[in-house]
Amino acid sequence: MDQIKVFSPGTIANVSCGFDVLGLALETPGDVMVVKKIDAPLVQIIHLDAYNLPTDPEQNVAGKAALAIIDDLKLDYGFEITIDKGIHPGSGIGSSSASASGVVFAINQLLDTPLSEAQQMHYAMIGEYVASGSYHADNVAPALIGGIVLIRGYGPLDYLKIPVPNELWATVITPKIPIRTFDARRVLKSKVLLTDAIQQCGNLAGFIAGLYTANFGLISRSLVDVLIEPQRAVLIPEFYALKQAALEAGALGSGISGSGPSVFALCQGESKAIAVKTALNEVYQDLGIPYEINVSKINNQGVKILE
Amino acid sequence: MDQIKVFSPGTIANVSCGFDVLGLALETPGDVMVVKKIDAPLVQIIHLDAYNLPTDPEQNVAGKAALAIIDDLKLDYGFEITIDKGIHPGSGIGSSSASASGVVFAINQLLDTPLSEAQQMHYAMIGEYVASGSYHADNVAPALIGGIVLIRGYGPLDYLKIPVPNELWATVITPKIPIRTFDARRVLKSKVLLTDAIQQCGNLAGFIAGLYTANFGLISRSLVDVLIEPQRAVLIPEFYALKQAALEAGALGSGISGSGPSVFALCQGESKAIAVKTALNEVYQDLGIPYEINVSKINNQGVKILE
Numbered sequence: 001m002d003q004i005k006v007f008s009p010g011t012i013a014n015v016s017c018g019f020d021v022l023g024l025a026l027e028t029p030g031d032v033m034v035v036k037k038i039d040a041p042l043v044q045i046i047h048l049d050a051y052n053l054p055t056d057p058e059q060n061v062a063g064k065a066a067l068a069i070i071d072d073l074k075l076d077y078g079f080e081i082t083i084d085k086g087i088h089p090g091s092g093i094g095s096s097s098a099s100a101s102g103v104v105f106a107i108n109q110l111l112d113t114p115l116s117e118a119q120q121m122h123y124a125m126i127g128e129y130v131a132s133g134s135y136h137a138d139n140v141a142p143a144l145i146g147g148i149v150l151i152r153g154y155g156p157l158d159y160l161k162i163p164v165p166n167e168l169w170a171t172v173i174t175p176k177i178p179i180r181t182f183d184a185r186r187v188l189k190s191k192v193l194l195t196d197a198i199q200q201c202g203n204l205a206g207f208i209a210g211l212y213t214a215n216f217g218l219i220s221r222s223l224v225d226v227l228i229e230p231q232r233a234v235l236i237p238e239f240y241a242l243k244q245a246a247l248e249a250g251a252l253g254s255g256i257s258g259s260g261p262s263v264f265a266l267c268q269g270e271s272k273a274i275a276v277k278t279a280l281n282e283v284y285q286d287l288g289i290p291y292e293i294n295v296s297k298i299n300n301q302g303v304k305i306l307e
Numbered sequence: 308m309d310q311i312k313v314f315s316p317g318t319i320a321n322v323s324c325g326f327d328v329l330g331l332a333l334e335t336p337g338d339v340m341v342v343k344k345i346d347a348p349l350v351q352i353i354h355l356d357a358y359n360l361p362t363d364p365e366q367n368v369a370g371k372a373a374l375a376i377i378d379d380l381k382l383d384y385g386f387e388i389t390i391d392k393g394i395h396p397g398s399g400i401g402s403s404s405a406s407a408s409g410v411v412f413a414i415n416q417l418l419d420t421p422l423s424e425a426q427q428m429h430y431a432m433i434g435e436y437v438a439s440g441s442y443h444a445d446n447v448a449p450a451l452i453g454g455i456v457l458i459r460g461y462g463p464l465d466y467l468k469i470p471v472p473n474e475l476w477a478t479v480i481t482p483k484i485p486i487r488t489f490d491a492r493r494v495l496k497s498k499v500l501l502t503d504a505i506q507q508c509g510n511l512a513g514f515i516a517g518l519y520t521a522n523f524g525l526i527s528r529s530l531v532d533v534l535i536e537p538q539r540a541v542l543i544p545e546f547y548a549l550k551q552a553a554l555e556a557g558a559l560g561s562g563i564s565g566s567g568p569s570v571f572a573l574c575q576g577e578s579k580a581i582a583v584k585t586a587l588n589e590v591y592q593d594l595g596i597p598y599e600i601n602v603s604k605i606n607n608q609g610v611k612i613l614e
Binding site for chain 1: 325326328329390440457458459461465467469496497498499500501502503504505506507508509510511513516519525528529534536551
């Protein structure tokens, strides 16, 4: 096999109660990537989209990840990577992770899968670092393996796929305004109240237990973020109106996707997720801000081969 | 039925990564209580133990809980409560919760069980308040219903019994020195680092997932407390020596039980738990501090009827 085409999904990191430790994969949107072996041990990046992302492989998330693999595995050949981004960069649904994870998955396939799952995450994190400036797995892990993934800790990376109830859907509105992860991190205070940390712990534990038992009531009560959302909400136009509209339309919970500006809602069943889309649309339709809304089942597979 | 005898178990609250949100019940030690109907709507307390605890019902955890039930249910009779404490008061293994939970369970049985589980917890918390000065369920919930209980939040009380792997055992050393919950709370800083809160969240989520999947490796890696233990360890003589001895003897993890001074270790299997007992004993045997060590399977039942 000299060429492979993959779909790499967008992801929701944090998921309200799981700041920096939880992420989940979406069915849509995602990036479509074609990776082709080339004779020289270098990387060529072609972007089919109009986002004007860097094509210097060292500055490109997919390029950087590919270069790291070529280096470590001492390959005597390289890759041409054609990227058609379906995920708006800087939108808070794992745009950079999707490209980084997609290329690592694709190269691993082209090499007859020498890389373990954990090694693939390692290289995807190296790629994502180019965009976010930190090594985080809460987007790359769900992008690679799908589902809802808990990142217990780093050093070494300790992650676990949590079971996803079959009826769990997500609705995500993506305002097309830029928020850089770097800026979203900068607004966060370095200290939090112990009482808030305890509440967050209780909610995260409740969410995990709710997923294991498909207890939607518990999932709903647990989808609360007392630590981060109050600090970041100001970065997102009409955040609280979106959240309220989602909850009134029957969402289990709603919060900031990653570091924003996307706002997600989790729902029990497709029809609720569609009703939430309608409600979110009503909040944004007259604001004059470009946006898109995606409705998606939780993607339990992660990156998938198209051709 | 005019009289009932119950055993009410000691409990480990916090369980390292679950400060204020987790508690588990022990098979031993525990309190033995006899509750007998009497004609007048009042409460009489008899202590068979030598701990010199208050016998004024308003000042006694069991008495206060019983009075609250008599008041709310407008009973025209009362209870004589005979308590033989097997749990050293102020030892950090839920002494007050055991007495409060035991009496509430016993009275509910004498009344032909009119109280729901949540109502029983309500009254047990009212009793425990007398000793701790705060309404907490992380000891009373496991004492009442057994197992490992997550307290997601309060208002209203939201709790959930988490499955306990069959092989999970606890070893608990109780130095017989007093630490009042009030003092143990006072040493805690009101703010914590966000990075520490995230680590605690990851560990708690990992512990919950480990319990659902009986993954002892994950349980072990998750039994880490970065928030509270570093602040409270100073209150317990040789805490770090105890912890190190437990881990070297094969414990999954070790930490402060409740607000101390008891120190617990969780183990996979009885023989490991006994080996940990030996190791803890070696640390304490020449210190000149009175202590006891209990080895116990996790108690999945809670309060139980003896006669």
